[in-house]
Amino acid sequence: MFDRRSFLGSAAVAGGLLPLPEALSAQALAPVPLPPPDLYGKNEDAYWAALRRQFLIPADVVNLNVGTVGSSPRPVLKAIFDGFEQTEQMTQAGSEDYPIWGYGSWDDYRKPFADFMGAQVDQMAILRNCTEANSYIANGFDMKAGDEVLISDEEHGSGEMPWMLRQRRYGMVVKKFAMPKPPKSPADILNRINDAITPRTKIFFVSHISTATGVVLPIKDIAALARSKGIVSAVDGAHAPGMMKVDLNDLGCDLYTGSMHKWLFATKGTGFLYLRDEAIMDRVWNTIATGGYDDPTRKADRYMQIGSSCIPTLMGLNAAVAFANAIGIDRIEKRNRMLADHIHAEMMKRGAESWTSPDPALRCAIATVNVPPVQRMELQDWLWKNHKVRIRGGNPSRLRLATPYFLSKSDIDRFLGLFDAFRKMKGVA
Structure with missing residues (x-):
């Protein structure tokens, strides 16, 4: 039988690294019971504290930067380890079955996530990250020189840069509208978009949740506006899965991308592309191609034809979906909002x-x-190096504070106390 602890230790030695402490791999795979279902109604704080123990993050670490990457909980880690143990035995049932997923449809892995996101399996392609999915849209959407894409001035580099590359190569035009800082209402955002539309606008590309500011854009209204103008709507949803309830078919957008490694706490290297219907699929060309890419009967699946990849990744994704469903996305969203409102x-x-x-x-x-005149990077480094508190933001003085459900109010209050201490140390009133 495959011994994970022996494998991890010997692999580290073979790679020229120090052996991992034996307790480390054992800790990662040790089962910790989920809180009983009735605990939430009896004592919410105890319920969330019990869920906190599903994560390997040490008790003295406060992670206010899930916006960059989440930490996979124990059930996800176990699914990944078990997946490697199972697939690497090379005992798959069929003579053509191997532990790769670059050529099959893999509905067993697409369907749970599609259900979680309010989509049909034929609308969902599981990819390797949001950047790959955004690049599919920017590189593959049917446009000619002079056609415009309308994006916000708050798009992540993986959303903006694929369009900038295409502009440089092929002469289509990237046009930006300025997001209000802060928007007071959905109308503030919709009016900016509407005012920026021209006869050459072929597609909107906006974030569901701004990576810079955390603003939740009114996507359903934006999609309706696009549809009324004959414009395609594409959404970068990197932050939404697992943070809040998303019903893609209810939103009405034509295209939607995202990551699962942030707020869903799934395997690193998981992303997706949603395509609403066959009409939009006919307008987005594959830009990674292998056998099966050109078969329209495969629908969204043909965008998954990328060559060899990793089945245990998808096993971890299924475990992350099951973990979130066991808690309940409505409960997760309520907790996330409460903590963010508090901070x-x-x-x-x-x-x-x-x-x-x-x-x-x-x-x-x-x-x-x-928070001027506080310097973000100086504060960020001081918090992590001296106090094991992670934040992120933008220079010179912008702080992006992410509040995943497993944080406690005492975690947030610890950050607030340290922020006050830093300002006092710097002589800032």
Whole structure:
């Protein structure tokens, strides 16, 4: 029988690294019971504290940067390890079955995630990350020189740069609208988009949740606006899966991309591309191609034809979906919002400038604040190196504070106390 601890230790030695402590791999795979279902109704704080023990993050570490990457909980790690143990035995049932997923449809892995996101399996392609999915759209969407894509000035590099590359190569035009900072209402955003439309606008590309400010854009209204103008709507949903409830078919957008390694806490190297119907699939060319890419009967599956990849990754994804479903996405979203509202309100008391929104409906689990003259990188390094608190943001003084459900209020209050101490140390009133 495959011995994980022996394997991890010998692999580390073979790679020229120090052997992992034996307890480390044992800890990662040790089962920790989920809280009993009735604990939530009896004691919410105890319920979330019990869920915190599913994560390997040490008790003295406060991670306010899930916006960059999440930590996979024990059930996900176990599914990945078990997946490697199973697939690497090379005992698959069929003579043509191997532990790769670059050529099959893999509905067993697509369907649970599609159900979780309010989509049909034929609309969903599981890819390797959101960057890959965004590049599929930017490189493959049917456009000619002079046609315009309308994007916000807050898009992540993996959303903006594929369009900039295509503009440089083929002469289509990237046009930006400025997001209000902060938007006071959905209309603030919709009006900016509407005013930027021209007869050459062929596609909107906007984030569901801004990576810079945490603003939750009114995607359903944006999709309706696009449809009324005969424009395609594409959404970068890198932050949404696992942070809040998403029903893709209800939103009405034509294209949607995302990551599962952030708020869903799935395997690193998982992303997706949603395509609403066959009409939009006919307008997005594959830009990675192998056998099967040109078979329209495969629908969204043909965008998964990327060559060899990793089945245990998908096993970890299924475990992450099951973990979130066991908690309940409505419960997760409520907790995320409560924690974000708390940290946002406390930072406002400290004189911070909100870049998220004064409207709680336009934020979920990210609160972005501007705190001059505090220097973001100086604070960020000081917090991590001296106090094991992770944050992120933008220079010179913007802090992006992410509040995953497993944090406690005492974790947030610890950050707030350290923020106050840093300002005092720097002589900032």
